[in-house]
Amino acid sequence: MWRSLASNMLTVLIAVLFLLGGLILWGKSQYTAEGPLETAICLRVERGSNMARVSRDLEDQGAVASGTIFRLGAKYSEKTGQLKAGSFLVEPGSSMEEIIDRVTTSGASTCGTEIVYRVGVTRTNTVVRELDPATSTFEEKAEFILGEDEVPAAYTETRQEADTRYRIALAEGVTSWQVVEALKSIDVLEGDPGERPGEGLLAPDSYEVTPGTARAAVLGEMQQRQQLRINAAWEGRAADAAVASPEEMLILASIIEKETGIAGERGLVASVFTNRLNRGMRLQTDPTVIYGVTKGEGVLGRGLRQSELRKATPWNTYVIEGLPPTPIANPGMASLEAAVNPETTDYVFFVADGTGGHAFAETLDEHNRNVAKWREIEAQQQNN
Incomplete structure (x- = not known):
């Protein structure tokens, strides 16, 4: 009898263990599986909050199927005590595991x-x-x-x-x-x-x-x-770059930056200045003259005067040869790269074209025609 009872108990114990093991595997699969959330939400975790409150919030918003599994997963991954305050973007289909990682890895908010x-x-x-x-x-x-x-x-x-x-x-x-x-x-x-x-x-x-x-x-x-x-721009410079050092690259890049805000023009503007430097021509660029007037402290707020264009300053590229002694602004990466990898052109002139961009020219005659067109556009704009 005792032998039969013991055998039955053992059978029951084995069955329970199998069920428990199956339950654990099912819970783990639920923890790592794609979640039920259909539309992204912004989960706000208040200071002093805990996993129980977070799990209830997630259940209410339909982001997790089981708050219990969510809490158990946080506990067994030893992340319960690592909860961070903030607002966290929870994307559609995020698993419980992914959400746990999001709210415990960093305190930097990603939404809100x-x-x-x-x-x-x-x-x-x-x-x-x-x-x-x-x-x-x-x-x-x-x-x-x-x-x-x-x-x-x-x-x-x-x-x-x-x-x-x-x-x-x-x-x-x-x-x-x-x-x-x-x-x-x-x-x-x-x-x-x-x-x-x-x-x-x-x-x-x-x-x-x-x-x-x-x-x-x-x-x-x-x-x-x-x-x-x-460092990265200088490392990737063309072998025939017109500038001889990272410092010169930075100066030229700052001029390119101030001359155009159009991404597709940076290489063309850079080619103009590169060609001028290689031919021994003065750069003749207004932003350098403006910097000589303001020293970068504030905005000029008006057009340049003829006297300012003629006045000798270290930055007036209508007067000095080559590059000015310092940059005239803080250039972005695209302008740094353009300074040492300009497009290959024969352009040595450019002027505004009335669309926000510039008209480029290889000869003075062509440039003068472009300037005349720009003057006409200016006159029309002033009359409107």
């Missing part, structure tokens, strides 16, 4: 509301916007000019939210003075920026910051990125 400080050539615009996860597009909530406009309530309210993201977007062609002055006015940053970096040594790019980030640290990161770009 962000404030972008756009440092431009003429002003710094502050934009408050929120990502719509369903369409992956941003909805603008407020925009104002930093230091000029009244600060809108949306900005103040968003600044008080713990999971707000902050970015500084540096435009191509800004001067180092403009960057430093903009950083001084951005209220989420702290500390003295220190000595102004040399012209051209800051990388136009997007920089993620958090409240309390040191201004000097932001400038340091901008310089590090630009140096990497300078």
Whole structure:
């Protein structure tokens, strides 16, 4: 009898173990399988939250089929205590495992509301916007000019939210003075920026910051990125590049940057300056004259005077031979590459064509005809 009972108990135990093993395998497959979410959501994890609250939120939004499996998966992967506060984009079909990784790997928000400080050539615009996860597009909530406009309530309210993201977007062609002055006015940053970096040594790019980030640290990161770009562009230079050093490349790139904002023209503009340098012609470019007047501190805000075009300054390329002594702005990667890998042309002239681009010419006669066309366009624009 005891032998029969023991045999039956053993059979039951084996069955239970098989069932338990099957349950574990099923749970694991559910944990790693594609999730039920059909439309992307922005999962907000508050400070002091826990996996239980997160799992309930995910269940309510239809992102996970079982909050219990979600919590067990976090526990057995030893990530329960690694939950980060923030707003996280959960894409359609995300598995529980992928969601766990997203909310425990980094505290950097990937959706929700962000404030972008756009440092431009003429002003710094502050934009408050929120990502719509369903369409992956941003909805603008407020925009104002930093230091000029009244600060809108949306900005103040968003600044008080713990999971707000902050970015500084540096435009191509800004001067180092403009960057430093903009950083001084951005209220989420702290500390003295220190000595102004040399012209051209800051990388136009997007920089993620958090409240309390040191201004000097932001400038340091901008310089590090630009140096990497300078090194990469110089390493990939053409054998017959007209510039003899990374410093000269940076100067030429800054002139290209200020002459055109059209990506497809950079190589053509670079070819004009390369041909002029190779032929011993003066560069004769207005942005260098403007820099000689302003030293990069502010915007000229008017046309150049004939006296300024004739006045000798270290940057006036109508007067000096070759390149000016320093860059005149901070160029982007495309302009750096164009400076040492220009398109192959015989162009030595260009002028605005009225469409936002330029008309290029190989001869002075052709250039004069292009200039006459531009004068006609200017006159028409003034009369309208």
